[in-house]
Amino acid sequence: MEVVICESAEEIGRHVADVFAAVLRGPAPVIGLATGSSPLVAYQELIRRHREDGLSFAGTTAFLLDEYVGLPAGHPESYAAVIRRELTEHVDIDPADVHSPDGGAADLPAECARYDAAIGAAGGVHVQLLGIGTDGHIGFNEPMSSLSSRTRPKTLTQQTRDDNARFFGSVDEVPRHVLTQGLGTIGTARHLVMVATGTAKAEAVAAAVEGPLSARCPASILQWHQHATVFVDEAAASELEFADYYRHALAHKPEWQGF
Template identity: 60%
Template sequence: MEIVIVPDAAAQGELAAGAVADLLDRKPDALIGVATGSTPLPVYEALQRRRDRGLSLDRARICQLDEYVGLPVGHPESYREVVRREVLDRLGISDDRFMGPDGSAEDVVAACAAYEATLKNAGGVDFQLLGIGTDGHIGFNEPISSFASRTRVKTLTEQTRVDNARFFDSLDDVPQHVLTQGIGTIMEARHLVLLATGESKAEAVALAVEGPLAAIVPASVLQLHPHATVILDEAAASRLKLADYYRSTYRTKPSWQGI
């Protein structure tokens, strides 16, 4: 696992966007997994600036990490609509190059299996952005999720519903269930990039990066991935015991190595 500590969210966004741009130079039709929430927004903003300067996303494909169950089609807080607003429209990517699980399906178990098949048939995810919950979850894989899990229905913890209530009129409006790529599904992406900002994420980051591999901290599974990068601002890195080492290691990396 590679740990990169940057001054702020803007620097975080530029670094992650640079990695996406490098990937698209090598593979113009790369499948890029996106995350929702406030943390990845600087990445999408930085990609938009690069697009304005000539970065081609004409063949890029986008896939979704998770989706609420039961929200009507077109609901502004469904993750399909959030991704459309924040990623597709911003980067000029058409709907026919976007794939995601169907949280409004009558048979959500079948919808999960269909999404697994879609990702496999697409050749797998090349680059997956991740956030981390205050309880260490990735995607909506809450604590004690199986490391071998595939895309499935999950019940949200009360803490996660409270964390997400800011996007809804009230806590009562936050769905109880979601569809999420499983940890096993996520781990098949060729490059995982986890972003974390703010002191509220510092404990979860420290447990995931420097703690033991444990299902109680789902993000700790990234320790097993052959190409995982964790990009932190100073506040999110504040509880890392080896923060100074991570800073010095990244500073001395050859410029061509990147993330």
């Protein structure tokens, strides 16, 4: 795992865009997209590069991490709608190539199995973007999720519902259930990229990066991955015991070695 401490969210966005741009220039790119506040600056930078530098998403397949269960079709806070609004409608990706779990499916376990199979059929995800919750969740894998879990229905904790209430009129409008890629599914991606900003995420970041590999902190699964990069600002890095080492390693990183 590589931890990169940045001066600002904008710097994080540039680094993440660099990682995605390298994949997008390769053959048949498959990207994993996350919603929430943390990825927004990266998406804005990717949109800018598409408009100003000609970065193309043509021929790209995208998979979302998760989706709420039971929201009406077209609800503005469904993650399918959010990712269109925040990224895909602003670039040249074919909407038919942007996939999300169907939270309105009649048979939710079958829908989860279908979604996992679709990721496999696409050849797997080249780079998966992740945020992290204040309790250490990634996707909607709440604490005590199985480290080998696959895409499945999950019940949200009250903390997660409270955290997401800002996107709805009230916490009562936040669904209690979701479909989410499991930690095992997420781990099949070739490169995991996690982003976090602000002091509210500092404790979770420290647990994920330097704590034990444990279902108590689902994001700690990144420690087990062969290619994981964590981009944080100074505030989100404030609880890291080895922050000086991460800065030292980055300062002396060979020029040929990218993220």
